Amino acid sequence: MTNHFWRYSHLALAVSSFLFLLLASLTGAILSAEPVFDRLKPYAAKNLDALTLAQAIPVLRENYLGITKISVESNQYVLVEGTDKAGANIKAYVDPRTGKIVGKPTRKNEFFQWVTSLHRSLFLHETGRVFIGLTAFLLILIAFSGIMLTIKRQRGIRRFLAKIPNDGTTQYYHTVAGRLSLVFILLIALSGTYLSLNTLGIIKPVKTNVDVDFDNIKSGTQKNLKDFDLFKRTNLAEVQTVEFPFSEDVEDYYTLTLKDREVALNQITGVVIAESKYPFSVLVSNLSLDIHTGRASVVWAVILGTASLSILFFIYSGFAITLKRISGRTKNKYKKEESNYILLVGSENGTTNRYASAVLKLLIKRGKKAYITSMNDYTVYPKAEHFLVFTSTYGIGEPPSNANKFLALIDEKPQPNPITYSVLGFGSKSYPDFCKFAFDVHNQLSAKSWAIPLIDVHTVNDKSPDDLSLWQESWSQKAAISFQDFFGPGKEKPRQLRSFSVQSNLKFGDTFLIELKGGRKLKAKSGDLLAVYPANDHRERLYSIGVIDEKIQLSIKLHENGLGSGFLHALKVADTLRARVVKNEHFHFPAESSAVVMIANGTGIAPFLGMLDENKNNVPCYLYCGFKNTLSFEPFSAFLTGKVAESKLSKLNVAYSRAGVKQYVSDLVAVDADVIAQKLTESATVMICGSLSMQKDVLMVLAKICIDKTGHPLSFYQSRNQILTDCY
């Protein structure tokens, strides 16, 4: 059964029993203090398991003239009833080793009596008992559905006790505490249910009294009590009551009520004259009482109290989780039929929902017609121009439950118009399949003819504000929608711009290479981005950078009327530029990788130039790059040949799309399918930088290579950081 089923069962059971569960656990926690208070009184006898009846009874008989009954109560009080040496009636707690009176039985504490009634029947007699019994039963089901949810969360029963990644959420504490208290809560619930079945008369535990055959009772010489075999074998911890014979007549006998049976004993010879073992139902009933009340052990009573308090915590945290989950849902202002921006959300616990809702509000504030819905409600949107997909990943790289039909739906329902899309994945690197579902969505959308990627797939690790703002910057640049007054997580921070001086600006047709030098404390790595503000206003342009000899190198294509490229193209040596470096951790040269496969087209080669320069350990690097013709490759040719000579680049593969055999870089990748598959299985990293259309083609080729030659889907490697992309 699905996670969804268990989640809703868990919630529905908790909601339906909430009030009774609250009362029962609160009163249960209070009642667990009673055995502790009882044990604090000086009446409890110590080490009853080390004192036999053969030792205790003679001592008590010496002290009291006529004993009618000895009772050993569950709190280890030993009660003697009968007459004392002066012939006066007594009913007192005694020390069974000395026979001394230690206290007199008193009425049960009124407060505990009141709480007990509330706990057992809510003061509603039979009806209350039914409700309480039902609550105990529902608690079993809640615990069971909780176990199933934990198994799903932990990806299998064998990993049930494995470490749970601590993301600091209420859900984490709910799960961890649940696992710790599970056994105790189950015992409370099972014993409570059984006791309720007893009190409601559905299960009737019937003790059969000993059946004595009076014709067979034999007399003889009076044996000393301390020599009675059964008395020697039975310690006081096993005893509930010992009823003494009424007279000295041989037909009167001792009746011993033990934990598991009743025994009749000849008072002259000490021989067992009858025995009746309790039926299973009585044993279970006694055990349930011990378990449910903690009457037999202070330690158990404390555990019970803690477990009852933990139920209160689960009620609180469970509702907090649900509230968080549903609070992110937003009402739509526009209908889906009229909206141009469609926000598709996959969220299990509400984090992604809340972020998507903040983006929706921003779009509406900017005057856009936007519509938000969960990914499973995906349909055909006649006026849609942009899809914004926000999704988390759960389980073994699986979709959240409101997105589990999405991949099938996009196959079933093609859009009538071309639509740009962007996918933002929410996940956590504590899980092996980081944002895998977001990659699955991005890959599947990129194979659709109607879907045009607006920006590369982005991921957010543990709600990182830096990751969120990176997506915002990339998306707002392409969609021309400012996030300036965005009110949501990862909202814009004040920009701290630095000055860069232009070292060179070399032009090669419509491509140009700029070298920039920042101040001494500049920390930039190849793969980071440079944010430039060409009009000195909010409009930002991002460029991938390569760092060579502590200088930032940008490789840019001049676009007609391009705001950013036009501005940079016009820069001259010694000009200064105000800009900032945006960290792009996910696209740095991998610190530990058996090999690196670099795939680029056009100016996307820029970060790889810096990375090859950085390759001090000569990690095997394979570059596949695509250019229009030899002229557009020329700016990089000498540098790359030099890196081959230095063994920093193992193999250089160049495709020209408008010259010679007319190939694309994806064709080169397809030719080397075997090599790339082998590298991937050897934990190599594939890095792709360049245009989104090139990425689309390359991902399709890689998807085929992965599935055909390694048996894993492409997203398997993407979510393990083995396929990194930075495309625009």
Ligand SMILES: Cc1cc2nc3c(=O)[nH]c(=O)nc-3n(C[C@H](O)[C@H](O)[C@H](O)COP(=O)(O)O)c2cc1C
């Ligand atoms: C049970 C569980 C399983 C998860 N599995 C993954 C996973 O496989 N990959 C991943 O990147 N993140 C995983 N995460 C992290 C979530 O995707 C991340 O916390 C996300 O922000 C949750 O978003 P939501 O609240 O919108 O569902 C998991 C979280 C939980 C609680």
